[in-house]
Amino acid sequence: MPTHNKKTNQTVLRALDFVEWVGLLVISIATVVAIGQEISQMIVQRQVLLQDILLLFIYLEILTMVGLYFKSGKLPLRYPIYIAMVAIARYIIIGMKQLDGWTIIAFAGAILILALAVVAIRYGHVRLPYSDD
Numbered sequence: 001m002p003t004h005n006k007k008t009n010q011t012v013l014r015a016l017d018f019v020e021w022v023g024l025l026v027i028s029i030a031t032v033v034a035i036g037q038e039i040s041q042m043i044v045q046r047q048v049l050l051q052d053i054l055l056l057f058i059y060l061e062i063l064t065m066v067g068l069y070f071k072s073g074k075l076p077l078r079y080p081i082y083i084a085m086v087a088i089a090r091y092i093i094i095g096m097k098q099l100d101g102w103t104i105i106a107f108a109g110a111i112l113i114l115a116l117a118v119v120a121i122r123y124g125h126v127r128l129p130y131s132d133d
Contacts, residue, residue, distance in 0.1 A: 028066050035059045054090040058083055078118050085114045 038055055042048050065079040092099065092107050099107075 024066050024069060028063065031059050031062045031066070051090055051094050054086055054093065058086050058090070061086065078121055081114050081118050081121075085111050088114075 035056065038052060038059070042052055061079060061083045065075065065083075068079070069075050088107050088111050092104060096104070
């Protein structure tokens with residue numbers, strides 16, 4: 001491979017790394033701002049509801065996911081699945097009175113499928129690890 005292409009590739013890779021880093025920083029800042037807004041809203045309303053706690057938990061999972069990505073350079077697939085599970089549970093809790101029984105069962109089934117996906121991923125990591133090749 002000619003030297004010019006190697007330099008161009010390295011420049012492009014550095015630029016992509018920078019854009020990725022900026023994107024993660026923006027996500028982190030936006031998440032911290034959202035946490036502050038949620039806490040402010042709880043203070044104004046003088047009450048903390050389960051849906052508020054679940055939303056804060058989602059924000060915490062997002063920050064954890066970004067932190068792990070900063071540390072390892074890898075995005076564990078389990079964290080977005082955890083976030084999806086909590087988001088569905090929060091949706092059920094918020095709309096419990098408006099949802100019919102079958103819809104709630106469908107959402108519960110979705111959570112079960114996501115939980116099974118996490119188990120399958122964990123099993124795969126333990127029983128079928130990546131080779132270093």
